[in-house]
Amino acid sequence: MSNKIQLSVIAVAIALTGCAAIAKTPSDLNDQEIAHVAYVADNIDIRYAHLALALSTNPAIHKFAESMIRDHTAVNEQALALLKKLNAEPKDNFLSQQLMVGARTKTDELSKLRGPAFDKAYAENELAYHKAVNDLVGNAFIPNIENAEVKSLFEAGLKIFQAHEAHAAMMVKQVR
Amino acid sequence: MSSYLRRGLLRTALLLVVGLPRQRIAAKTAAIRKPVEHQVRIAAASFHPEDLKIRAGDSVVWTNDDIVPHTATARDSSWGTGLLNAGQRKEVRFDSAGSVEYFCRLHPSMVATIQIL
Numbered sequence: 001m002s003n004k005i006q007l008s009v010i011a012v013a014i015a016l017t018g019c020a021a022i023a024k025t026p027s028d029l030n031d032q033e034i035a036h037v038a039y040v041a042d043n044i045d046i047r048y049a050h051l052a053l054a055l056s057t058n059p060a061i062h063k064f065a066e067s068m069i070r071d072h073t074a075v076n077e078q079a080l081a082l083l084k085k086l087n088a089e090p091k092d093n094f095l096s097q098q099l100m101v102g103a104r105t106k107t108d109e110l111s112k113l114r115g116p117a118f119d120k121a122y123a124e125n126e127l128a129y130h131k132a133v134n135d136l137v138g139n140a141f142i143p144n145i146e147n148a149e150v151k152s153l154f155e156a157g158l159k160i161f162q163a164h165e166a167h168a169a170m171m172v173k174q175v176r
Numbered sequence: 177m178s179s180y181l182r183r184g185l186l187r188t189a190l191l192l193v194v195g196l197p198r199q200r201i202a203a204k205t206a207a208i209r210k211p212v213e214h215q216v217r218i219a220a221a222s223f224h225p226e227d228l229k230i231r232a233g234d235s236v237v238w239t240n241d242d243i244v245p246h247t248a249t250a251r252d253s254s255w256g257t258g259l260l261n262a263g264q265r266k267e268v269r270f271d272s273a274g275s276v277e278y279f280c281r282l283h284p285s286m287v288a289t290i291q292i293l
Binding site: 157164166 | 221222245282
């Protein structure tokens with residue numbers, strides 16, 4: 001991986017986690033650790049979506065949130081089924097843990113908001129989150145995944161999450 | 177028989193002789209052009225092909241080969257496949273000529289068109 005891409009991947013990881021002290025880079029993760037990060041990232045977005053369904057009354061927000069729950073759940077189910085088939089377990093790691101810390105902070109922030117302020121913050125977070133995760137998956141994970149089936153699933157997942165990013169961009173404009 | 181009547185009968189007979197094969201040809205042509213079933217594959221968050229040309233009376237079958245659910249829904253809501261889970265398929269027939277844009281209700285950046293000739 002070129003230095004330029006590696007630096008941008010580290011920047012993305014910092015943006016996602018808010019933590020500058022990273023001992024390893026995302027490119028150092030193996031397939032099982034990458035699978036764990038993806039699983040955690042999916043679950044974080046599912047959690048954000050449930051928060052949106054609970055706190056927002058905006059139909060566009062609800063429609064988006066329902067899509068996030070549906071799609072990220074489907075991808076996680078496929079990922080777990082594939083790992084079971086490969087007789088492998090997802091492995092916890094520094095990036096999964098940092099994603100969780102970042103998500104707790106963001107959830108606390110969003111929980112304090114209501115009405116248009118919540119809608120705006122949720123939409124903007126979804127756009128930023130998908131941009132960052134897609135960058136991570138596309139530039140750090142996919143090039144380094146060793147197993148062909150896992151790589152294929154991540155490639156398919158990336159296309160879906162890029163559609164999410166485009167949908168989030170539309171949503172940001174709608175709730176302005 | 178008057179010459180006028182004779183000419184009329186002759187004219188009628190000629191029409192029958194000349195006209196009938198043309199009718200048979202037209203009937204055969206109509207029989208040859210059967211409605212065609214076109215395939216659209218949904219994969220990688222896209223419709224394949226994105227631009228499809230068909231004839232009035234043809235049908236389109238959408239098959240979801242992706243890993244998440246999708247729909248194919250007319251922009252004016254006049255038709256749709258409903259929710260297609262992974263592996264599911266749905267056929268829609270198009271009887272009127274025109275150009276239609278459709279999209280996935282769940283992933284609105286997924287758009288495609290059908291031209292019905």
